[in-house]
Amino acid sequence: xxxxxxxxxxxxxxxxxxxVLANDQIxxxxxxxxxxxxxxxxxxxxSTLMKMLCGLYQPDAGEIFLNGEKIELSDPGxxxxxxxxxxxxxxxxxxxxxxxxxxxxxxxxxxxxxxxFKKAHAEVEELCKRYEFDLNPKELVADLSxxxxxxxxxxxxLYRGAEVIIMDEPTAVLVPQExxxxxxxxxxxxxxGKTVIFISHKLDxxxxxxxxxxxxxxxxxxxxxxxxxxxxxxxxxxxxxxPVLFTVExxxxxxxxxxxxxxxxHYSENGQAILNGVNFEVxxxxxxxxxxxxxxGQTELVETIVGLRKPASGSVKLLGKDITGKEVVDIRKEGxxxxxxxxxxxxxxxxxxxxxxxxLGKHNSKDLKKSLLLxxxxxxxxxxxYITDYDIRVSSPQVEIGNLSGGNQQKVILAxxxxxxxxxxxxxxxxxxxxxxxxxxxxxxxxxxxxxxxAVLLISADLEEVMAMSDxxxxxYNGRITSEFLPEEVDHQQLGHYMLGSxxxxxxx
Ligand SMILES: Nc1ncnc2c1ncn2[C@@H]1O[C@H](COP(=O)(O)OP(=O)(O)OP(=O)(O)O)[C@@H](O)[C@H]1O
Ligand SMILES: [Mg+2]
Numbered sequence: 001x002x003x004x005x006x007x008x009x010x011x012x013x014x015x016x017x018x019x020v021l022a023n024d025q026i027x028x029x030x031x032x033x034x035x036x037x038x039x040x041x042x043x044x045x046x047s048t049l050m051k052m053l054c055g056l057y058q059p060d061a062g063e064i065f066l067n068g069e070k071i072e073l074s075d076p077g078x079x080x081x082x083x084x085x086x087x088x089x090x091x092x093x094x095x096x097x098x099x100x101x102x103x104x105x106x107x108x109x110x111x112x113x114x115x116x117f118k119k120a121h122a123e124v125e126e127l128c129k130r131y132e133f134d135l136n137p138k139e140l141v142a143d144l145s146x147x148x149x150x151x152x153x154x155x156x157x158l159y160r161g162a163e164v165i166i167m168d169e170p171t172a173v174l175v176p177q178e179x180x181x182x183x184x185x186x187x188x189x190x191x192x193g194k195t196v197i198f199i200s201h202k203l204d205x206x207x208x209x210x211x212x213x214x215x216x217x218x219x220x221x222x223x224x225x226x227x228x229x230x231x232x233x234x235x236x237x238x239x240x241x242x243p244v245l246f247t248v249e250x251x252x253x254x255x256x257x258x259x260x261x262x263x264x265x266h267y268s269e270n271g272q273a274i275l276n277g278v279n280f281e282v283x284x285x286x287x288x289x290x291x292x293x294x295x296x297g298q299t300e301l302v303e304t305i306v307g308l309r310k311p312a313s314g315s316v317k318l319l320g321k322d323i324t325g326k327e328v329v330d331i332r333k334e335g336x337x338x339x340x341x342x343x344x345x346x347x348x349x350x351x352x353x354x355x356x357x358x359x360l361g362k363h364n365s366k367d368l369k370k371s372l373l374l375x376x377x378x379x380x381x382x383x384x385x386y387i388t389d390y391d392i393r394v395s396s397p398q399v400e401i402g403n404l405s406g407g408n409q410q411k412v413i414l415a416x417x418x419x420x421x422x423x424x425x426x427x428x429x430x431x432x433x434x435x436x437x438x439x440x441x442x443x444x445x446x447x448x449x450x451x452x453x454x455a456v457l458l459i460s461a462d463l464e465e466v467m468a469m470s471d472x473x474x475x476x477y478n479g480r481i482t483s484e485f486l487p488e489e490v491d492h493q494q495l496g497h498y499m500l501g502s503x504x505x506x507x508x509x
Contacts, residue, residue: 006068007032007164007195008053008084013062015048017403019395022048024219026062030164035186035196037206040216040239041435042407043393046199049216050166053197054086055079085157086166089173089406091149095142099152100124102141103159120159127158131188134181147178154185158194165189167198169406171205172433175294175461183209201407201435203232215239240437250447253471256284258320259424259455260305265314267300267479274300276479277314282424287446287456289470290481291463293499297479298459299341302428305457306338307331308346319423332361337422339413341429341459347413350402354394355383357401358416365420386415391441406433418445425449428459443469463492463499477501 008030015023022045030036038046051057053064055073064071066082073079076086093102104120124137133151141149150170157165171179186196186209200206206213207227215222215238222238236244260282267275275297282288292298303309305316307328315324318334332338340346348357359368359379368382369375383397390411394404401409410433418425427446431439446469450456460466466473467487474481475498483504485495498504 005031007066008197009065009068010049010053011063011065013049013052013064014060015045015052015057016060019399020393021219023052023059026216026221028214028221028224030195030197031212032195033190033193034211035190035198035209037210037213038197038199038216039201039203039206039213039235040222041218041393042411042433042438043218043405044216044239044435045219046216047168047405050086050168050197050199053079053164054084054166056086080157080160080162083161083163084166085160085162085164086168087150087153087157087170089168089170091153093141093149093152096140098138098140099135099144099155100137102152103137103156107156107160124155124159127155130192131158131185133185145178146173147175147181150174150178150182151185158189162194164195164197167196169199169201169433171200171202179205201433201439203235203436206235207232217241236436239435242437244436245440246436248443248447248468250469251451253287253450254285254453255471256453258282259284259318260457261315261317261320262301262305263315263317265301265304265316266312267297267304267309268312269300274479275304275311275314278476278479278481280474280481280484282455282457284423284453284455285450286471287450287458287469289458289460289466289473290476291460291466291473291495291499292476294461296476298428298476300479301476302338302341302426302457302459305331305426306336329361335421335423337417337420337425339417339425339427339430341432343409343413348401348409351400353398354387354392354401354404354412355379355397357412358383358386358397360416362416362420386412386419390415391438407435407438410434411438414442414445418449422454424455424457426457426459429461430458431460431462431465463495467492467495475499 006029010026010028013023013026026049040046048057052059055076055078064073071082100121103124121137128135133155135148135151141152170182174182190196210227212224212226214224217239258281262278262280265275265278278301290298300309304311307326310325315322323331323334363374368378380397386392387394392408392411394408401412431442434442446456458469470487473485473487475483477499483498
C-alpha cells in the first residue's frame with residue numbers, strides 16, 4: 001500500500017551505467033513538509049537518484065510514486081509540471097538578464113499562460129517576500145553573488161509551482177553566512193508545506209536542517225534515520241562502513257629551510273587592487289594554512305604563484321629561485337603540485353578520459369614516453385595505481401572524466417598533483433565536495449607530504465580544516481596577510497574575528 005502522507009516514494013529504482021550499478025533497488029519515502037537529506041560517499045549514487053526523481057535520467061527498473069500515484073518522468077519538463085523541481089549545482093542563469101527575466105524565462109509556454117511581464121514581476125516579488133529571499137528582482141544576475149544566484153534558481157522552480165524542491169550539494173558553493181540564509185529560506189518553505197530533498201557531505205549541516213536522513217552506499221540504500229536518533233559519527237559510519245576519524249593525527253612539525261617565499265606581492269584586475277602586498281613564507285616540513293572569508297584574494301594569490309596570473313609587482317621565490325611571472329609550464333617543472341579550487345575550469349578536461357586527465361600537464365615527462373611518443377601502457381598502469389591508491393570509483397581508466405561523480409573527479413586531481421615528488425603542494429579547497437572518508441584520507445596525505453619534508457600551502461574556507469591541519473596560520477584580509485598565528489594561539493572565534501578585518505597587535509606585516 002502506498003501511504004498518503006508521503007509525497008514521493010520509490011520502489012526498486014535501478015540505474016546502471018557502463019560498468020557501474022549506480023542505483024540498486026532503491027526504496028525511499030519522502031514525507032510531505034520535511035527536509036530530507038541524502039548522504040553517502042562520493043559515487044554512492046546520490047546525484048543519480050535525484051536525477052531520476054527530476055526526470056533527467058530514466059530508471060532501468062523500478063517505480064516512482066507522487067502523492068500515491070505512479071508517475072513516469074520522461075523529462076525534467078514533465079517533472080516540474082508535476083511539481084518536482086531540481087536546483088542544480090552549476091547554475092544555468094543568463095547574466096545579462098534581470099532576476100525576474102531569468103525566473104520567467106522558459107516558463108512562458110508552461111501551464112501559466114501568456115507572459116505578462118508586470119504580473120510575473122509582481123509574482124516574483126511576492127515569492128521573495130513570502131519566503132524571505134533577500135533579492136532585488138530588478139537586479140542583473142551578472143551583479144549577484146553565488147548565494148544570490150542560488151536564490152534565483154530556487155525561485156525559478158517555485159515560480160513553476162514546485163512542491164518538492166531537490167538540491168544537489170547546495171551548500172558546497174556557499175560561505176557560512178549564505179548557508180544560514182539558505183537554511184532560513186528552506187525552513188520557511190517547509191513551514192508552507194513544501195518538501196525539500198537535499199544532498200550534502202557536511203554532516204553538521206545535515207543534522208542541523210533535516211528531519212530525516214537517508215544513507216546510500218555503493219548504489220544501495222543503507223537506511224533512513226530520524227535526526228534525533230543519530231549523530232555525526234553514526235552517520236559517517238553508515239556511509240563509509242567503518243568508523244571515521246574527524247580529527248587529524250599529526251606529530252610535531254620538523255621544519256627546515258624556506259621553500260616558498262612571497263614578497264610584497266601586488267595584483268590588480270580592471271583597475272581594482274586585489275592583492276595589496278602579500279608577504280609570507282612556507283618552509284619545508286610545515287603546513288601553512290591561509291584562513292579567510294572567500295573573496296579576499298585567496299584565488300588570485302594562488303593563481304599568481306602558479307603562473308595563471310601575472311603580478312603587478314613583488315616576487316615569488318621557490319627554493320630561492322625567482323619564478324615571478326613565469327609561465328605555468330615552467331613553474332610546474334620547478335616542482336609544484338597544485339590542487340585548484342575550481343576543478344572544472346582549472347583542474348580537468350571533462351571530455352577526456354580519466355587516464356588522460358591523470359597525466360595532464362605531465363605529458364612531457366620522460367617517464368611517460370617511449371622514444372618520442374606517449375607510452376599508453378605506462379599511463380594506463382599509472383592511472384590504475386591512482387585508482388587503487390585514492391579509491392577512485394570508476395570502472396576503467398578509459399571512462400570520460402565528466403561521467404565521474406564530483407568527489408571522484410577531485411580525487412583524480414589529488415592523485416596527479418600529489419605524485420611526482422613536488423617540493424611545494426598548493427591545495428586550494430582540497431576537500432570541497434569530498435565525503436567524510438575521503439576527507440580523512442586527503443588530510444592524512446597532506447600530513448604525510450609535510451612529514452616527508454614538503455612545503456604545504458593550504459587554502460580553505462573551512463575554518464575547522466585550517467585549524468586542524470596547519471602548523472602556522474596566516475589570515476588573509478583584503479588582499480594582505482594581516483596576522484599570523486600558531487594554531488594553539490587562537491580559537492575559532494578569535495580567528496573569525498581576524499578574518500573580518502581585525503589585526504593582531506604588532507604582528508601586521
Ligand atoms: N552519466 C554517467 N555516465 C556514466 N557513469 C555515470 C554517469 N553518472 C553517474 N555515473 C556513475 O555512477 C556512480 C554514481 O554517481 P553519482 O554521481 O550518482 O554519485 P554521488 O553519490 O552523487 O557522488 P558525489 O558525492 O561524488 O557527487 C558513479 O560511479 C559515477 O561514475
Ligand atoms: Mg553527486
